Amino acid sequence: MRIDVVSIFPEFFDVLEVSLLGKARGRGILDIRVHDLRAHTHDRHRTVDDTPYGGGAGMVMKPEPWGDVLDEVATDAASRPIFVFPSPAGERFTQATARELSSAPHLVFGCGRYEGIDERVFAYAATLGDVRLVSLGDYVLNGGEVAAMAMIEAIGRLVPGVVGNPESLVEESHEDGLLEYPSYTKPASWRGYDVPEILRSGDHGKVAQWRRGQQLERTRERRPDLLPD
Ligand code: ADE
Numbered sequence: 001m002r003i004d005v006v007s008i009f010p011e012f013f014d015v016l017e018v019s020l021l022g023k024a025r026g027r028g029i030l031d032i033r034v035h036d037l038r039a040h041t042h043d044r045h046r047t048v049d050d051t052p053y054g055g056g057a058g059m060v061m062k063p064e065p066w067g068d069v070l071d072e073v074a075t076d077a078a079s080r081p082i083f084v085f086p087s088p089a090g091e092r093f094t095q096a097t098a099r100e101l102s103s104a105p106h107l108v109f110g111c112g113r114y115e116g117i118d119e120r121v122f123a124y125a126a127t128l129g130d131v132r133l134v135s136l137g138d139y140v141l142n143g144g145e146v147a148a149m150a151m152i153e154a155i156g157r158l159v160p161g162v163v164g165n166p167e168s169l170v171e172e173s174h175e176d177g178l179l180e181y182p183s184y185t186k187p188a189s190w191r192g193y194d195v196p197e198i199l200r201s202g203d204h205g206k207v208a209q210w211r212r213g214q215q216l217e218r219t220r221e222r223r224p225d226l227l228p229d
Pocket residue numbers: 086087088134135136137138139140141142143144147
């Protein structure tokens with residue numbers, strides 16, 4: 001999978017060199033390219049923003065540098081990319097979104113700052129590929145960078161070959177619509193806390209039943225919104 005990231009803070013994405021995603025890059029499974037939006041400005045001050053038409057607080061990102069960089073990332077791709085613009089005004093990002101995007105051959109993350117990006121950029125991007133405005137949650141970050149990082153990790157780990165043992169992707173929170181069951185490892189007793197007896201019984205059927213019960217109980221308690229009415 002190819003992932004392009006556009007940002008005025010490319011250094012935010014240096015952490016993509018470490019851990020599982022870093023290894024996947026090294027092995028050629030993920031081809032991640034980070035672009036500095038300011039490299040696509042043509043004035044002495046490398047201006048990327050301006051005041052909003054109609055007035056109001058804050059600044060809006062100018063369309064011209066975005067147009068240039070989107071042209072650059074889209075032209076040498078064989079297929080039309082999916083453009084993901086992190087935005088608190090977007091559709092909600094979920095595990096289902098991550099799974100869907102993990103099968104795309106080419107994603108482009110466009111990270112806005114300030115009050116956002118000139119709306120015409122989304123219309124132009126739609127001529128080059130699919131466009132998704134995606135929100136991490138109902139809160140406001142200073143820009144799209146942290147949201148893009150979270151999405152890239154959630155998507156990237158679902159790309160075949162990135163996580164060594166694909167089994168570990170099956171039994172985790174949100175994959176079956178429920179929260180994950182609790183996990184324990186050795187020692188069996190630690191500072192007065194014991195591992196539930198059933199997990200040490202060796203009875204796989206009973207263990208599976210207990211885990212399912214835990215998933216339901218946790219979900220009911222912490223995230224009742226995930227359960228059907
Ligand atoms: N940019 C600013 N806030 C955001 C959010 N909640 N999700 C995605 N992108 C954002």
